[in-house]
Amino acid sequence: MSLPIVTATRYVLPLREGGSLPGVVEGNDLGTYVLKFHGAGQGPKALVAEIIAGELFRRLGLRVPELKLCELDPAIGRSEPDEEIQDLLVRSAGLNLAVDFLPGSFGYDGSSGEPDRATRARILWLDAFIANVDRSWRNTNLLVWHKELWLIDHGAALYFHHSWMSAQRFAALPYDATDHVFSTVARDVPGIDAELAAEITPELLTEVIALVPDEWIADGDRERYHGHLCARLADRSAWLPGGAR
Structure with missing residues (x-):
């Protein structure tokens, strides 16, 4: 068993909350996701905690937005005009964590x-x-x-x-x-x-x-x-x- 994998097709906007600077992206499955980057400050260990904690909560009957893995092409990062975001996207090329976006939440x-x-x-x-x-x-x-009620952001756990x-x-x-x-x-x-x-x-x-x-x-x-x-x-x-x- 593994998490589904999607490919990011467009970077939409940053979510300027906390230090990791997650962003909203569109995927090749037509879904919209909050993307959490392996190249952010805490590195991939925060993503490990997100998966273990989030999926444990889900299996115990609590609501957690669906988690997927997301491939990010560095070309998407190079086209981003904001220098800070561009650096993060290029640094995070490859596999990242996509969290289902809950519109209107x-x-x-x-x-x-x-x-x-x-x-x-x-x-x-x-x-x-x-x-x-x-x-x-x-x-x-x-x-x-x-x-x-939906539970999010477990990167500080473990x-x-x-x-x-x-x-x-x-x-x-x-x-x-x-x-x-x-x-x-x-x-x-x-x-x-x-x-x-x-x-x-x-x-x-x-x-x-x-x-x-x-x-x-x-x-x-x-x-x-x-x-x-x-x-x-x-x-x-x-x-x-x-x-x-």
């Missing part, structure tokens, strides 16, 4: 109604599991589209891979939920802990890690991701929001 701020408590607790548990530090009220990384801290250290790494957008349901999290932990099988982790293309991952690192996540799953008392059950 808007950032979640609670004003359009909150998801039910069980969904909020599920999101908080999963963010704690993958050590996602980027889901606060300042930047929820949640979109509302057709009255449904940050153990930037220094490859040991699996034991990552397993015991506390998660500070006080700044999380759904911190108010932290006391509900222990009640769903066993159910969620049982859903994340070694086979499921193998499946989502296998979706990462070889170009972005070093030899042996698939096993390291798997080992780190299995270790964190096995020792949840240190990081479980709301305390161990």
Whole structure:
């Protein structure tokens, strides 16, 4: 199983949010995507985190925009008049990550109604599991589209891979939920802990890690991701929001 591959046919506009400068592109399948570049500041590891976290969330019943791989011809970059964007596009020639563009979506701020408590607790548990530090009220990384909640931007998760801290250290790494957008349901999290932990099988982790293309991952690192996540799953008392059950 692998992610679908499309080819970018036109660069539409930049999304000047954060430091990675993703852009909207059109694909040869007539789709429109938010393209995240392997040549951006965090490099391909941010894209690895996007795939592993996003596809894990999807398989556990949460809405994540469809992810595809996208080939980018350097000729598209050379025709871009903005020098900063041109440099990024040329540097990112080859395979990048395409996230389905949700036209008319808007950032979640609670004003359009909150998801039910069980969904909020599920999101908080999963963010704690993958050590996602980027889901606060300042930047929820949640979109509302057709009255449904969609989760985006998981490139800051799995940050153990930037220094490859040991699996034991990552397993015991506390998660500070006080700044999380759904911190108010932290006391509900222990009640769903066993159910969620049982859903994340070694086979499921193998499946989502296998979706990462070889170009972005070093030899042996698939096993390291798997080992780190299995270790964190096995020792949840240190990081479980709301305390161990």
